[in-house]
Amino acid sequence: MKSKRFVLTFPPEASGEPITYNLIRKFDIMVNIVKADVSPGHIGHLVMEMTAPKKVLEDGMEYMRQHRVECVPIDRKITYNKDLCVHCGACSAVCFAGALTISPQTAELGFDPEKCVVCELCLTACPLKLFRIDIG
Ligand code: SF4
Ligand code: SF4
Numbered sequence: 001m002k003s004k005r006f007v008l009t010f011p012p013e014a015s016g017e018p019i020t021y022n023l024i025r026k027f028d029i030m031v032n033i034v035k036a037d038v039s040p041g042h043i044g045h046l047v048m049e050m051t052a053p054k055k056v057l058e059d060g061m062e063y064m065r066q067h068r069v070e071c072v073p074i075d076r077k078i079t080y081n082k083d084l085c086v087h088c089g090a091c092s093a094v095c096f097a098g099a100l101t102i103s104p105q106t107a108e109l110g111f112d113p114e115k116c117v118v119c120e121l122c123l124t125a126c127p128l129k130l131f132r133i134d135i136g
Helices: 018-026 054-066 092-093 121-125
Strands: 004-011 030-037 044-052 070-073 076-080 098-100 109-111 131-135
Touching: 004 054, 018 030, 018 044, 018 054, 044 054, 054 070, 076 121, 092 098, 092 121, 121 131
Parallel strands: none
Antiparallel strands: 004 044, 004 070, 030 044, 076 131, 098 109
16 A cells, blocks of 8 residues: 555646546545645646555556646655744745744744645745755
């Protein structure tokens, strides 16, 4: 079994196929939706964790491609140099996924890697350039 996170991009005109439902029913893939930004008539995005044997995951990805759903694995992770952080909040202001937040109690930056969708906005937002991407 393999668990992997993906960013799914849906075209504005939905094909009518219940993609997520079929991944579960037809392919027997365990699906966990981490974040959804989907509205009719617009490009939609889903961050989804899928768990299945490697070959089944590949078949599921091929199925999505056939329905014009872009499916990009998240192989990278964000790290930052906590020790040099001055808690200015510039990174949390651009982090739409809610992975970076300033605590109302302590006014300090917190990072929840589970929520990160590796959009890379924090890399340019931080004036001290404390963020970096690790591959793998
Ligand atoms: S890469 Fe994007 S989602 Fe992840 S912490 Fe940075 S701004 Fe937030
Ligand atoms: S932008 Fe950089 S210095 Fe400011 S809170 Fe984020 S990590 Fe810390």
